[in-house]
Amino acid sequence: MKAHKATWMTATLILSLSLLGGCAFIRGSMGDAFKDEDVAALKKGVTTRAQVAARLGAPERILEANGYEIFQYYRYDVKSGMILFFSRTNVMGDDLYVMFNKKGVVDEVVFGKRTNRLKFQFWPFGD
């Protein structure tokens, strides 16, 4: 009986390994993750443009809208899964906008984090 059990377990193991042969999980990212303390340090009416640049580095983009100068920072995260002949790659980004008033002081901070909802998926159908 023990011999049968060992055979069965070996066969299951080989089957599992053969299925894993067509399997891949890949992770990539562009840019460093935003630290909560860095975002929290941006104080409206207090923090200056130079202090923002010193803390977060040079922005990826500098925009102008509604009379504001806006620093935009962003990063992207990628999770990709493949099993046999199905594969799915999900990409999401985090964006941080820091809006300055005419004096070059932070007036508003807009931060949105999507990457914490990013999933590994391999099934390419449905939503």
Added chain:
Amino acid sequence: MTERQPARAPIEWARRVVGLMAVALVLSGCPLQWQRIAINETIKPEDVTFIRAGKTTLFEVVAELGAPDDISDSLGGAVARYRFRDARYFRVNFGYAVKLLTPPGIPDDMVLAGGGTGTQEFHVMFDANWVVQYHAFALHLSASHYRFWPFDTWPFYTYIIPVEERRSPGAF
């Protein structure tokens, strides 16, 4: 008096395991591929019903939908854009069936493949006080599909593989 029969269960299981292994090995170099790439989460019309022109602010929009991918200026005010994309690709290699019979060095691929990328954009225009003036979707979702037949003409009767409205022949 009952005669003790040899246990057949392990043999049956072994056959099933060997069969499954054979299927797995065939599929691991599979002639079929479905691939999909999704960038950002899809925003649906029902996700933006909370937005009221003249009332909702940028910060309320961000609280619900996250930060936009882009903010730009226009003569009418600032525009926030949320972009999301969905790309699908399908490939089948009919040459796979004769791979073992083809002499080395002779190409044996016979591939039909196709797909599409659907780009969607949701944009919200704000006034000088960051209050919503209007919002709108740019919809191209029907472009995202798997496509079995890469040609423009479709030789099969539509009742075999129906061609949906606004889709290319062989799209599914």
